[in-house]
Amino acid sequence: MKKIYQHIIDSPKLIISVLLSIALLFFGTGLLAGRIISQKDDGHVPLNLSLNSSNSSIVTEENMREEKKTYKETSKETIPVINYVDVKGAVNRPGIYSFSLEERVHDVIEKAGGLTDTADGNQINLAAKLTDQQLIYVPVIGEEIPEAAKDQQSHPVEETEKDGQEKKINLNTADLAQLQQIPGIGNVKAQEIIRYREEKGSFQKIEELQEITGIGAKTVEQLRNWVTVTGE
Known part of the structure; x- marks a missing residue:
């Protein structure tokens, strides 16, 4: 070692x-x-x-x-459905006012401050329904409503049939102008309705309106008295 x-x-x-x-x-x-x-x-x-x-x-x-x-x-x-009417003539605050589908001419006139002391309320229908872009002209006593105002103030949606029921607008046959007479339906939505029926063929039921942007179930229920998909 x-x-x-x-x-x-x-x-x-x-x-x-x-x-x-x-x-x-x-x-x-x-x-x-x-x-x-x-x-x-x-x-x-x-x-x-x-x-x-x-x-x-x-x-x-x-x-x-x-x-x-x-x-x-x-x-x-x-998405709220906003409608507007133009109130002119013998009201305290003439102007453009929004309204809901349940409101009538009387309601928007109240929004415009009511009738003036010289207004001739007998020439307007305060109970009439409203449509988007409608003109409401209130004449003064002794004044006749101008023809131009009469044309715009007319209410085609209120056209009645023999049984006295309001004539509904047919979603499958109405043109662009007629569709815009439906409360809450402006130019854009009317074009979408026409485009939808061109693509699908036709509306089979009113509920199909929910396929249009901005129209939901609540709005459809409110429009049932205004539109139809048949000849009723």
């Missing part, structure tokens, strides 16, 4: 070789351990993270589609 020890001490090259071998052994062991740890990390944590990210992406896309669908459905109900 002493001879071996003495031989090692007397041989510097041998000492260096032994030290290098030991160093390489430690280096190799550390490298192998690091690779094993790296493989564990690659095989477990990133996979879960990848799956979670994928699932999260799927949920987000589904939520977005659902939100768009919900918005589209609710937007039909929340």
Whole structure:
């Protein structure tokens, strides 16, 4: 043993070789351990993270589609149908006023401040229904309503049949001007109604109006007394 020890001490090259071998052994062991740890990390944590990210992406896309669908459905109900009439003549505040489908001529005249002291209320029908873009002209006592005002103030929707019932507008045969006589139906919606019946052939039921942007179930119910899809 002493001879071996003495031989090692007397041989510097041998000492260096032994030290290098030991160093390489430690280096190799550390490298192998690091690779094993790296493989564990690659095989477990990133996979879960990848799956979670994928699932999260799927949920987000589904939520977005659902939100768009919900918005589209609710937007039909929340978009208000705004109608306007032009009130002129012997009222205290002439001007343009909005109205709901339930209101009559009397209501918008009240919004215009009521009749003046010189107004001739006998020449106007305060109970008449209103249509979008209608002109309401109130003459003074002794004045005749101008012909131009009579033409615009006429109420085609109130045309009656022999049985005294109001004549409804047929969604399948009415032209652009006739469709705009329906309360709440302006030029844009009238064009969409015509486009819809050209694409679908015809309206089979009044509820199909909900396919028109801005018209929901509540509006359809309000329009039942104004429109038809048959010859009634």
